[in-house]
């Protein structure tokens with residue numbers, strides 16, 4: 001965004017939480033709204049682990065979108081922390097957008113979310129996503145079923161992946177934000193430090209290349225971030241896994257899996273920074289990291305007592 005954008009005389013500013021079942025497309029929508037990759041996306045469930053803010057301007061309004069972990073019936077400690085965090089994000093917002101994957105429709109998770117959403121006081125908007133995959137009649141039936149359960153202000157039908165309907169949604173939201181000064185500089189798109197986004201991007205590549213339980217039993221932290229005199233950035237990250245057998249899988253034969261993960265991550269990080277990047281990945285076994293409060297702090301999550 002241009003540097004010459006200054007706060008107007010009558011600014012608006014507010015928080016919109018994007019909630020929904022896992023895989024509904026919340027993170028894809030956040031990136032589309034902001035126009036830049038600030039949060040990671042994958043075809044697997046439970047990709048987003050904490051609250052990620054994406055900031056953007058629409059007319060006189062600064063919109064602060066909050067991406068949340070998908071809501072589902074939690075089993076493990078990390079699951080519980082993610083779901084609690086998602087609802088916390090909703091409680092603190094000026095407006096809540098519920099995303100439903102229109103192809104999936106209303107299943108058990110969606111049903112539970114709709115039940116709980118009624119208790120929230122702030123205005124709510126229904127966003128049916130992935131309309132590229134479903135017929136119009138099905139969309140209308142789905143909109144009606146959801147609106148019968150919760151008093152939504154209105155319903156939007158979008159395809160976050162192509163941006164279809166996203167501009168209309170953004171304009172509508174901007175008009176509904178409370179009056180007040182912008183909270184961030186006009187050109188800021190995220191409140192997370194770059195080293196955190198870089199760790200998330202590496203985690204996205206892990207999600208793309210690893211299967212079954214492994215993505216859920218791994219996490220990534222940035223240890224070193226050094227800007228070198230020639231303008232390049234040296235980044236060192238650690239991938240934590242639970243067991244030695246998992247470490248072997250992450251490394252791959254002759255280290256080829258971790259190499260591919262590193263190459264894909266480096267490319268994305270360099271694209272965002274618009275600088276050359278040297279990325280070094282270490283893989284460490286940290287047995288029981290999913291029960292270690294310190295790892296939760298690093299992820300920006302509360303540590304559930306059980």
Ligand SMILES: Nc1nc2c(ncn2[C@@H]2O[C@H](COP(=O)(O)OP(=O)(O)OP(=O)(O)O)[C@@H](O)[C@H]2O)c(=O)[nH]1
Nearest residue numbers: 023024025026027028042046047048070159160161
């Ligand atoms: N066809 C289609 N796919 C979409 C659309 N929006 C998102 N997706 C895909 O849906 C999958 C999940 O997207 P995410 O944005 O990671 O979903 P999420 O709701 O953030 O998921 P969690 O973080 O796990 O809760 C990805 O493969 C996206 O590419 C859409 O409009 N159409």
Ligand SMILES: [Mg+2]
Nearest residue numbers: 026027047048
């Ligand atoms: Mg997500």
